[in-house]
Amino acid sequence: MATSSGHTIKAFDEDLDRLRALINQMGGLAEHAIRESMRCLVERDLEGAEKIVENDKKLDALEMETERRVVQLIALRAPMAGDLRDVVAALKISSVVERIGDYAKNIAKRVPLLDKAHTIEPISLMPEMARIATEMVHDVLNAFVERDAEAALRVVERDRAVDDFYNSIFRALLTFMMENPSNIGQSTHLLFIAKNIERVGDHATNIAEMVYYASTGQHLADRPRGHDPLKPE
Amino acid sequence: MTESETTASTTVPPVPQPADAAEPAGQRTAKMRAIDISVFYGEKKALNDVSIDIYDDLVTAFIGPSGCGKSTFLRCLNRMNDTIPSARVDGHIELDGEDINSARMDVVQLRARVGMVFQKPNPFPKSIYENVAYGPRIHGLAAGKSEMDAIVEKSLKRAGLWEEVKDRLQESGTALSGGQQQRLCIARAIAVDPEVILMDEPCSALDPIATAKIEELIHELRGRYAIAIVTHNMQQAARVSQRTAFFHLGEMVEYGKTSEIFTNPREQRTQDYITGRYG
Amino acid sequence: MEARVRHRNASEKRFRAAGFFAVSLSALFLALLLANMAWKGLGGFTRTEAELTINFPKSDLLIDPAALHGGQAQEVIGSADLDGAVSQAAAAQYGPDAAELFGAAGSRALGRALIKDPTLLQRSATLWLPVGSKADVAYKSEGDPRYDHLMAKIDAQDKVRLRFNSDFLTASDATDPSAVGIWGALKGTFLTIMVTMLLAFPIGVLSALYLEEFAPRNRWTDLIEVSINNLAAVPSIIFGLLGLAVFLNFMHLPRSAPLVGGLTLALMTMPVIVIAGRNAITSVPPSIRDAALGVGASKMQVVFHHVLPLALPGILTGTIIGMARALGETAPLLMIGMRAFIAAPPSGITDPSSVLPVQIFLWSDEVDRGFVEKTSAAIIVLLIFMLLMNGLAIYLRNRFEQRW
Numbered sequence: 001m002a003t004s005s006g007h008t009i010k011a012f013d014e015d016l017d018r019l020r021a022l023i024n025q026m027g028g029l030a031e032h033a034i035r036e037s038m039r040c041l042v043e044r045d046l047e048g049a050e051k052i053v054e055n056d057k058k059l060d061a062l063e064m065e066t067e068r069r070v071v072q073l074i075a076l077r078a079p080m081a082g083d084l085r086d087v088v089a090a091l092k093i094s095s096v097v098e099r100i101g102d103y104a105k106n107i108a109k110r111v112p113l114l115d116k117a118h119t120i121e122p123i124s125l126m127p128e129m130a131r132i133a134t135e136m137v138h139d140v141l142n143a144f145v146e147r148d149a150e151a152a153l154r155v156v157e158r159d160r161a162v163d164d165f166y167n168s169i170f171r172a173l174l175t176f177m178m179e180n181p182s183n184i185g186q187s188t189h190l191l192f193i194a195k196n197i198e199r200v201g202d203h204a205t206n207i208a209e210m211v212y213y214a215s216t217g218q219h220l221a222d223r224p225r226g227h228d229p230l231k232p233e
Numbered sequence: 234m235t236e237s238e239t240t241a242s243t244t245v246p247p248v249p250q251p252a253d254a255a256e257p258a259g260q261r262t263a264k265m266r267a268i269d270i271s272v273f274y275g276e277k278k279a280l281n282d283v284s285i286d287i288y289d290d291l292v293t294a295f296i297g298p299s300g301c302g303k304s305t306f307l308r309c310l311n312r313m314n315d316t317i318p319s320a321r322v323d324g325h326i327e328l329d330g331e332d333i334n335s336a337r338m339d340v341v342q343l344r345a346r347v348g349m350v351f352q353k354p355n356p357f358p359k360s361i362y363e364n365v366a367y368g369p370r371i372h373g374l375a376a377g378k379s380e381m382d383a384i385v386e387k388s389l390k391r392a393g394l395w396e397e398v399k400d401r402l403q404e405s406g407t408a409l410s411g412g413q414q415q416r417l418c419i420a421r422a423i424a425v426d427p428e429v430i431l432m433d434e435p436c437s438a439l440d441p442i443a444t445a446k447i448e449e450l451i452h453e454l455r456g457r458y459a460i461a462i463v464t465h466n467m468q469q470a471a472r473v474s475q476r477t478a479f480f481h482l483g484e485m486v487e488y489g490k491t492s493e494i495f496t497n498p499r500e501q502r503t504q505d506y507i508t509g510r511y512g
Numbered sequence: 513m514e515a516r517v518r519h520r521n522a523s524e525k526r527f528r529a530a531g532f533f534a535v536s537l538s539a540l541f542l543a544l545l546l547a548n549m550a551w552k553g554l555g556g557f558t559r560t561e562a563e564l565t566i567n568f569p570k571s572d573l574l575i576d577p578a579a580l581h582g583g584q585a586q587e588v589i590g591s592a593d594l595d596g597a598v599s600q601a602a603a604a605q606y607g608p609d610a611a612e613l614f615g616a617a618g619s620r621a622l623g624r625a626l627i628k629d630p631t632l633l634q635r636s637a638t639l640w641l642p643v644g645s646k647a648d649v650a651y652k653s654e655g656d657p658r659y660d661h662l663m664a665k666i667d668a669q670d671k672v673r674l675r676f677n678s679d680f681l682t683a684s685d686a687t688d689p690s691a692v693g694i695w696g697a698l699k700g701t702f703l704t705i706m707v708t709m710l711l712a713f714p715i716g717v718l719s720a721l722y723l724e725e726f727a728p729r730n731r732w733t734d735l736i737e738v739s740i741n742n743l744a745a746v747p748s749i750i751f752g753l754l755g756l757a758v759f760l761n762f763m764h765l766p767r768s769a770p771l772v773g774g775l776t777l778a779l780m781t782m783p784v785i786v787i788a789g790r791n792a793i794t795s796v797p798p799s800i801r802d803a804a805l806g807v808g809a810s811k812m813q814v815v816f817h818h819v820l821p822l823a824l825p826g827i828l829t830g831t832i833i834g835m836a837r838a839l840g841e842t843a844p845l846l847m848i849g850m851r852a853f854i855a856a857p858p859s860g861i862t863d864p865s866s867v868l869p870v871q872i873f874l875w876s877d878e879v880d881r882g883f884v885e886k887t888s889a890a891i892i893v894l895l896i897f898m899l900l901m902n903g904l905a906i907y908l909r910n911r912f913e914q915r916w
Contacts, residue, residue, distance in 0.1 A: 007509045078468060080495050080507040217497030316805065318729065345808035355799040357818065368807040425808055
């Protein structure tokens with residue numbers, strides 16, 4: 001349900017706006033971290049990777065700030081109905097975005113371990129996968145700020161593409177490992193990196209569910225998933 | 234692979250249900266039903282086609298901005314609007330299936346079955362004992378002094394006032410503090426053994442501690458009486474009631490479970506009022 | 513800013529001074545009135561007595577001592593010529609001027625003494641008897657020169673004294689001012705006020721209750737309210753005319769009786785009680801009514817268990833005001849004939865009687881100088897009577913006062 005007008009108490013509106021700005025800021029940092037980590041992976045930028053690990057601290061600090069703000073808002077403003085759902089969603093989204101930042105940090109940490117792996121084929125697929133995942137995060141956070149349940153739904157659909165990417169990378173890496181047992185170490189790292197990006201896509205979908213509930217007050221029905229590699233074809 | 238039976242039970246513990254989720258819809262019978270109630274003060278229409286059910290064992294809260302008609306509606310339920318010469322009530326109100334506005338219903342008996350507690354505590358200028366005993370006396374509920382003493386004690390205990398006043402029953406009721414006076418008024422209403430208790434903003438004149446005591450009292454009384462409460466304070470409605478009706482400009486906009494009204498209301502007007510976007 | 517504060521303080525001081533001045537002025541006038549009355553009236557409570565020696569066996573009195581023992585004593589005394597005996601003895605003792613020294617009071621006192629002690633008739637007795645009006649006036653201030661002279665002479669013999677005039681309070685009207693008393697008028701006032709209150713209070717209170725609580729609000733009740741308000745302002749003499757026309761000429765009730773006086777005054781007092789009653793009832797807060805209705809009290813129970821007790825102090829105040837007015841009314845009672853000369857106190861409400869204000873009026877009209885101090889004394893008694901009745905009403909009001 002969209003909000004019709006501002007609160008009678010203007011400070012309440014300001015508090016909610018500041019909260020949304022915080023989420024926006026966290027989202028921006030997380031997106032940057034993922035893009036940067038992909039770039040460092042492809043270009044073998046070790047210094048860049050270190051910076052990404054450093055910057056993750058900022059994201060952690062913002063998450064704590066968000067939590068503090070949310071608790072204060074609930075205590076002082078006693079939000080109801082849509083406002084309450086928004087505030088609770090902001091709290092959950094902040095911790096998910098912080099998780100996404102952690103995945104980017106994890107990817108950056110593996111960059112120095114992949115020096116000799118530029119010959120591995122599957123690595124060319126990953127930037128594209130990361131691009132889609134990053135776009136999902138970007139769009140879903142916009143949907144949160146705009147309280148747009150439809151946009152959130154659209155984000156959910158794109159997770160299928162990310163899952164499909166992951167499945168093909170998984171198969172390619174498995175084949176590669178079987179053909180070149182000496183590359184198992186490198187390949188495993190790449191596998192983990194691919195898994196991290198796939199998780200980012202999943203988290204973006206989680207955020208979309210939270211946004212949907214905050215906007216409409218109803219929970220998203222079970223959504224269609226991409227092909228599950230654990231099930232027989 | 235052998236299947237090993239684990240010795241510990243693998244059944245998943247049941248998910249705890251919220252308090253008002255256990256009742257299937259439509260199986261409760263309403264204690265009082267109001268159907269298409271309209272109230273006119275002279276030419277002015279104060280209430281427009283309001284229909285609400287009041288259930289036993291539940292507290293029903295009426296919320297809404299000032300002048301929206303919630304107090305007017307409450308007063309229809311025990312025909313207190315009869316005392317206002319210019320007021321006219323259209324529609325149908327039933328208590329246990331009987332029409333309360335019919336000629337056969339004795340309004341005095343009705344008011345003994347549907348009691349009322351007012352916004353400003355209004356004990357009689359008599360002793361505490363007399364305040365509580367007056368109702369039973371005029372309705373002939375006690376055969377002798379010892380029965381009356383028992384009724385007074387029971388009512389004061391149920392109202393949570395007995396311990397504080399049992400040694401000074403002969404003192405004037407108006408000498409008590411505001412919160413105590415309001416509990417005395419509740420005891421007075423209980424003393425005539427009503428079936429429904431109507432409360433018109435009972436805590437608006439009281440401090441937070443007295444308010445909390447009254448809210449706890451309402452919670453305790455819930456099992457015995459059907460309670461309808463009008464309140465300005467949304468948080469109080471949220472704390473105290475299981476059903477909430479939102480009134481706006483003489484209409485009842487939304488009526489449903491309290492938990493749903495305050496987390497996910499259906500109507501935009503309700504959402505606006507609850508979140509403080511009204512006006 | 514400073515100037516404003518000073519100005520405000522100054523005007524407050526001026527207002528206080530004006531208020532104090534007004535109150536003092538009123539108190540001064542009241543004090544003057546009381547002082548004047550006291551000065552003139554205290555004399556009325558005392559009487560001059562002179563000593564007299566009567567030789568009963570030698571006098572012309574033919575009374576059989578035995579006859580004075582029975583119930584016929586009053587009649588026997590009444591038929592005897594006490595005046596003559598007293599006059600004779602006085603002339604013998606103090607000279608021919610003294611023949612009229614003792615008036616009706618003296619004879620009456622002698623009669624009482626004889627009834628008390630019939631053996632006096634068998635010997636010569638010396639008694640202190642109250643003197644007649646002229647001598648009384650002469651002794652207390654100045655009067656007829658003959659009596660001045662006489663009293664001075666008797667005074668020189670130490671045979672004169674002043675005593676408290678108990679007769680004033682126990683006797684009734686008489687032609688001789690020294691013999692007058694207010695008892696008759698007092699009893700008449702008492703009976704009249706009783707009738708007034710017994711009629712006006714219940715009817716007034718019940719009317720007020722009905723008009724405020726039960727009557728519908730329409731043009732008729734508005735008309736009644738306006739009429740009652742006007743009735744309270746009607747000059748009292750009009751009620752007298754009404755009483756004359758209805759109670760005496762139409763209903764042929766006994767003239768000059770407390771019943772008629774009471775009825776007339778009741779008509780006059782009732783509007784005051786109704787107005788005060790309505791105000792008192794309106795000032796009972798609606799929260800009390802709501803509380804009683806909420807517990808399931810019927811309209812009658814609300815009114816009689818809650819509204820009436822709380823309105824009672826206000827109603828009693830109105831009653832006090834009405835009663836005070838009725839106590840002092842003269843004009844309407846004169847119209848219905850309570851102006852006759854009544855020598856015996858009334859025994860019931862249908863006997864002819866007078867009331868104290870009327871008595872005062874009649875006495876003030878008299879020529880005899882002896883009535884001057886009696887009039888003032890009667891005024892003092894009236895004031896005391898009013899004070900007592902007001903005190904009683906205020907006490908009752910305070911008893912019933914409840915705080916809500």
